[in-house]
Amino acid sequence: xxxxxxxxxxxxxxxxxxxxxxxxxxxxxxxxxxxxxxxxxxxxxxxxxxxxxxxxxxxxxxxxxxxxxxxxxxxxxxxxxxxxxxxxxxxxxxxxxxxxxxxxxxxxxxxxxxxxxxxxxxxxxxxxxxxxxxxxxxxxxxxxxxxxxxxxxxxxxxxxxxxxxxxxxxxxxxxxxxxxxxxxxxxxxxxxxxxxxxxxxxxxxxxxxxxxxxxxxxxxxxxxxxxxxxxxxxxxxxxxxxxxxxxxxxxxxxxxxxxxxxxxxxxxxxxxxxxxxxxxxxxxxxxxxxxxxxxxxxxxxxxxxxxxxxxxxxxxxxxxxxxxxxxxxxxxxxxxxxxxxxxxxxxxxxxxxxxxxxxxxxxxxxxxxxxxxxxxxxxxxxxxxxxxxxxxxxxxxxxxxxxxxxxxxxxxxxxxxxxxxxxxxxxxxxxxxxx
Amino acid sequence: xxxxxxxxxxxxxxxxxxxxxxxxxxxxxxxxxxxxxxxxxxxxxxxxxxxxxxxxxxxxxxxxxxxxxxxxxxxxxxxxxxxxxxxxxxxxxxxxxxxxxxxxxxxxxxxxxxxxxxxxxxxxxxxxxxxxxxxxxxxxxxxxxxxxxxxxxxxxxxxxxxxxxxxxxxxxxxxxxxxxxxxxxxxxxxxxxxxxxxxxxxxxxxxxxxxxxxxxxxxxxxxxxxxxxxxxxxxxxxxxxxxxxxxxxxxxxxxxxxxxxxxxxxxxxxxxxxxxxxxxxxxxxxxxxxxxxxxxxxxxxxxxxxxxxxxxxxxxxxxxxxxxxxxxxxxxxxxxxxxxxxxxxxxxxxxxxxxxxxxxxxxxxxxxxxxxxxxxxxxxxxxxxxxxxxxxxxxxxxxxxxxxxxxxxxxxxxxxxxxxxxxxxxxxxxxxxxxxxxxxxxxxxxxxxxxxxxxxxxxxxxxxxxxxxxxxxxxxxxxxxxxxxxxxxxxxxxxxxxxxxx
Numbered sequence: 001x002x003x004x005x006x007x008x009x010x011x012x013x014x015x016x017x018x019x020x021x022x023x024x025x026x027x028x029x030x031x032x033x034x035x036x037x038x039x040x041x042x043x044x045x046x047x048x049x050x051x052x053x054x055x056x057x058x059x060x061x062x063x064x065x066x067x068x069x070x071x072x073x074x075x076x077x078x079x080x081x082x083x084x085x086x087x088x089x090x091x092x093x094x095x096x097x098x099x100x101x102x103x104x105x106x107x108x109x110x111x112x113x114x115x116x117x118x119x120x121x122x123x124x125x126x127x128x129x130x131x132x133x134x135x136x137x138x139x140x141x142x143x144x145x146x147x148x149x150x151x152x153x154x155x156x157x158x159x160x161x162x163x164x165x166x167x168x169x170x171x172x173x174x175x176x177x178x179x180x181x182x183x184x185x186x187x188x189x190x191x192x193x194x195x196x197x198x199x200x201x202x203x204x205x206x207x208x209x210x211x212x213x214x215x216x217x218x219x220x221x222x223x224x225x226x227x228x229x230x231x232x233x234x235x236x237x238x239x240x241x242x243x244x245x246x247x248x249x250x251x252x253x254x255x256x257x258x259x260x261x262x263x264x265x266x267x268x269x270x271x272x273x274x275x276x277x278x279x280x281x282x283x284x285x286x287x288x289x290x291x292x293x294x295x296x297x298x299x300x301x302x303x304x305x306x307x308x309x310x311x312x313x314x315x316x317x318x319x320x321x322x323x324x325x326x327x328x329x330x331x332x333x334x335x336x337x338x339x340x341x342x343x344x345x346x347x348x349x350x351x352x353x354x355x356x357x358x359x360x361x362x363x364x365x366x367x368x369x370x371x372x373x374x375x376x377x378x379x380x381x382x383x384x385x386x387x388x389x390x391x392x393x394x395x396x397x398x399x400x401x402x403x404x405x406x407x408x409x410x411x412x413x414x415x416x417x418x419x420x421x422x423x424x425x426x427x428x429x430x431x432x433x434x435x
Numbered sequence: 436x437x438x439x440x441x442x443x444x445x446x447x448x449x450x451x452x453x454x455x456x457x458x459x460x461x462x463x464x465x466x467x468x469x470x471x472x473x474x475x476x477x478x479x480x481x482x483x484x485x486x487x488x489x490x491x492x493x494x495x496x497x498x499x500x501x502x503x504x505x506x507x508x509x510x511x512x513x514x515x516x517x518x519x520x521x522x523x524x525x526x527x528x529x530x531x532x533x534x535x536x537x538x539x540x541x542x543x544x545x546x547x548x549x550x551x552x553x554x555x556x557x558x559x560x561x562x563x564x565x566x567x568x569x570x571x572x573x574x575x576x577x578x579x580x581x582x583x584x585x586x587x588x589x590x591x592x593x594x595x596x597x598x599x600x601x602x603x604x605x606x607x608x609x610x611x612x613x614x615x616x617x618x619x620x621x622x623x624x625x626x627x628x629x630x631x632x633x634x635x636x637x638x639x640x641x642x643x644x645x646x647x648x649x650x651x652x653x654x655x656x657x658x659x660x661x662x663x664x665x666x667x668x669x670x671x672x673x674x675x676x677x678x679x680x681x682x683x684x685x686x687x688x689x690x691x692x693x694x695x696x697x698x699x700x701x702x703x704x705x706x707x708x709x710x711x712x713x714x715x716x717x718x719x720x721x722x723x724x725x726x727x728x729x730x731x732x733x734x735x736x737x738x739x740x741x742x743x744x745x746x747x748x749x750x751x752x753x754x755x756x757x758x759x760x761x762x763x764x765x766x767x768x769x770x771x772x773x774x775x776x777x778x779x780x781x782x783x784x785x786x787x788x789x790x791x792x793x794x795x796x797x798x799x800x801x802x803x804x805x806x807x808x809x810x811x812x813x814x815x816x817x818x819x820x821x822x823x824x825x826x827x828x829x830x831x832x833x834x835x836x837x838x839x840x841x842x843x844x845x846x847x848x849x850x851x852x853x854x855x856x857x858x859x860x861x862x863x864x865x866x867x868x869x870x871x872x873x874x875x876x877x878x879x880x881x882x883x884x885x886x887x888x889x890x891x892x893x894x895x896x897x898x899x900x901x902x903x904x905x906x907x908x909x910x911x912x913x914x915x916x917x918x919x920x921x922x923x924x925x926x927x928x929x930x931x932x933x934x935x936x937x
Contacts, residue, residue, distance in 0.1 A: 062792060062794055063688075064684050064687070064688065064793060064794040065792040065793050065794050065823075066687065066793075067792070087690070109637070118605060118609060122608075122637060122640060123605065123609060132885065136881045136884075136885075137881060138879075138881050138882040138885045139878060139879070139882045140882065140885070142790075142857075142858070142859045142877075143792065143857050144790040144791065144792055144822075144823055144857070144858050144859050144862070145790075145793075145822045145823065146597060146601070146606065146790050146819070146822045146823070146824050146859075146862040146863065147790055147859040147861070147862060148594065148595045148644050148859075148861050148862065148863060148864070148865055148866075149859045149860050149861050149866060149870075149874070149877055149878075150866060150874060150877075150878060150883075150886050150904060150905060151641065151644070151645055151648070151886040151889045151890060151904065151905070152595075152608075152640055152641050152643065152644050152645070153641075153882075153885055153886065153889060155608070155637045155640025155641055155643075156636060156637060156638075156640065156641045156889060158637060158640070159636070159637050160636055160637075164636075175692075176687065176688065176689070176690035176691075176692075177690055178690055179690060200550065203550075206664055206731055208730055208731060237730070237731070237734055238734045238737050238738060238741075239734070239737075240733045240734035240736075240737050241730065241731050241733050241734025241735075241737075242734075243733070244731060244732075244733030244734065245731070245733075278632060279631075280631030280632045281630055281631045282548070282551045282553075282629065282630055282631070283550075283551050284548075284550045284551050312551075312631065313631070313632060356630070357631055358628065358630065358631030358632050358633065358634075360632050360634050374634060374635075375634055375635060376634065376635035376636050377635075378635070379624075379635050379636070379638065380622065380624050381624065381636075381638055381892055381893070382635055382636060384892045385636050385638070385889075385892050388888040388889065388891065388892050389885070389888065400635075
């Protein structure tokens with residue numbers, strides 16, 4: 001097998017030429033930022049590597065506007081450094097290394113505990129420049145914090161995993177650092193009913209929290225806290241407001257101060273060799289989902305879980321090294337799982353189904369992706385969106401699962417006459433219109 | 436772009452057939468076809484655009500709405516969804532080929548889930564009614580356009596509406612969790628989810644702000660926000676708008692995030708004070724800044740003191756803190772009714788909308804004043820100062836063609852100035868018809884074409900609110916494939932692209 005070409009564009013113009021050439025000859029490209037999210041464990045076909053790391057640096061930063069424009073290959077850590085000098089912060093704290101790029105964070109719509117305070121790429125990205133699957137450079141949105149000019153391609157490209165275009169530049173909203181930024185750990189009960197009541201009280205409490213993250217005992221221990229479930233609370237405001245919130249929390253349970261560094265420790269806790277998936281439902285269901293997820297996981301001490309209390313999202317981290325133990329445990333409960341080496345993940349997916357929770361994979365064993373199903377292409381409009389911006393399916397093929405070949409085949413037949421079709425029928429995965 | 440007058444509706448055999456079919460779905464009383472009846476639907480909140488639609492149909496249930504859209508799809512007839520018609524971009528208008536699907540009978544608040552702070556509403560639910568219904572649970576719906584006593588949640592979704600309190604709480608996009616949408620071809624799809632995370636493309640985000648071009652939201656799940664335990668409203672007055680702008684920057688730089696920061700210039704203040712909405716603003720001020728802080732009771736007074744001193748440092752003559760709810764409401768009324776008050780200044784008012792980076796406020800406002808002087812027109816500025824969202828409003832006499840032309844030229848220059856400063860041609864009113872001509876100034880051909888592609892994902896036949904938002908000529912595919920165009924127009928030979936004579 002001949003080795004595939006690798007591309008390192010240094011300018012947006014070069015990036016455009018590379019994608020245009022790949023489009024012309026239908027050569028697939030794998031988009032790489034710092035290399036954290038290459039395939040998420042999916043069965044992706046071989047492709048030429050397109051590394052955007054050289055497209056980095058700050059393009060424009062006016063602190064008084066609380067906005068910054070950076071090239072996509074800029075690391076989160078670099079942005080944090082630049083804006084910290086002006087006592088500002090970027091409310092994006094996705095899990096993993098801070099050396100990860102802003103482009104990949106937005107492309108994967110990754111977020112962290114600050115999602116509690118609208119710290120998600122969807123909320124933070126103001127505009128972007130991208131090269132679509134035909135090699136055309138487009139701009140969407142802008143640099144101002146409020147903008148409704150035209151259809152919202154910014155939201156569309158955010159979280160599209162590079163399958164609609166290669167993001168080259170991003171404008172982001174910043175926040176001023178609060179006067180006081182405090183973190184505490186609030187001990188919460190283990191029993192599901194008691195936990196449910198505690199979380200309900202916490203959600204209803206008068207807090208101006210930046211983050212409210214529930215962590216399980218093994219994770220708390222790993223973060224240097226007492227080995228007992230707790231909620232990490234991050235509160236901001238002036239001294240009076242923060243003091244009052246501390247009082248409120250102290251009435252709710254055992255409360256200890258936690259160092260601000262606990263947040264970066266949480267972001268960096270997972271080893272590269274770990275499967276990660278998220279279970280979610282309405283926040284009122286969190287204690288139930290949390291409990292069910294733990295029952296599916298291997299014995300206490302081998303898997304870490306944390307959850308956004310107000311978002312209702314449980315994130316489970318299953319290190320690979322524990323995969324054998326996980327399989328043995330699941331097998332003891334379920335004969336069918338005996339031969340499945342990825343039993344813990346499979347069991348979690350099954351739990352999600354049984355508990356009617358949404359289940360999103362971050363990094364899964366290959367066969368678990370199939371077991372999980374769903375994904376972008378299962379939506380009636382998914383394949384149509386893909387075909388509109390990447391008609392030959394050359395961008396990150398396979399990263400969203402299947403049907404890219406259907407999409408490509410459709411595009412070959414229909415590109416240029418899309419407006420003439422009668423609605424559905426774009427790909428086998430797309431539902432026919434019912435009307 | 437001042438269309439002369441409403442065109443007469445076309446009465447034809449086709450209309451009668453369509454009218455009968457729609458009446459079969461919603462009942463004859465819920466289909467309007469006579470010119471006199473259609474007249475009420477010939478304009479939105481920007482009355483410089485007028486056109487009579489072909490028909491107006493009022494579905495009274497979700498099933499009727501879906502059936503109406505499917506009937507229109509079968510007949511290949513273009514349609515425009517319409518809420519309260521308070522939009523300010525000429526977006527909710529239909530030409531004589533187009534049926535207006537009026538959502539004013541779908542006003543129900545279906546469920547409120549107080550624990551999860553969610554509500555499910557029909558598209559015609561009125562913004563303020565939702566907040567009132569949520570208030571008994573200690574919650575409210577945060578986006579608060581000035582038209583909130585009339586405008587609908589469906590319309591807010593279509594326009595991605597903002598409002599004064601969006602500075603802290605975010606715009607409509609940040610408050611919509613899920614939508615059930617009937618696509619223009621009649622297919623029902625779910626966008627987003629209220630029951631946990633949603634993977635795949637952010638089609639919910641793409642739909643919000645699509646101005647009725649992507650289909651109709653038949654059910655909307657919104658996020659509600661707790662009513663703040665403490666609220667303080669401050670009014671600072673300045674002898675120059677530049678001083679006011681500096682106060683805004685200083686407050687933001689200090690790390691405070693007020694719920695709202697609204698500025699009104701001297702002409703606006705005087706118009707408000709001379710009207711029935713008089714709010715007690717100092718009439719000789721060149722700028723007043725209305726600041727609202729909300730949050731926990733503890734720490735509130737400390738923040739108020741900081742804001743007060745930052746305003747004084749920036750040159751405020753006086754800073755007043757509203758002591759009671761009645762005074763607070765009065766200060767706000769002056770702001771929310773400012774557009775109405777300007778009606779006293781001139782027979783017609785062009786309410787405009789643009790955004791600039793906050794730090795450019797002083798120089799862009801000076802540029803706007805220069806443009807106004809040069810063209811001999813009066814501009815009143817009311818704006819969301821905290822996020823740089825300007826509303827430069829021009830009073831004029833629409834009966835005078837020379838004045839109309841001057842206003843038109845001045846407005847184009849103002850939009851260019853905002854774009855040159857790194858801004859946008861609209862922050863919350865949308866493109867509609869009024870700002871189509873500015874789109875090529877804001878985006879290059881490839882970017883406009885990409886928007887057309889997104890539209891075609893939702894509406895391949897281009898029947899939903901045709902000819903709005905993106906200029907038709909910028910859609911490459913449409914330029915190149917006339918055959919596709921005529922095929923998409925359907926069997927009756929109607930063109931969905933009939934450009935309004937604007």
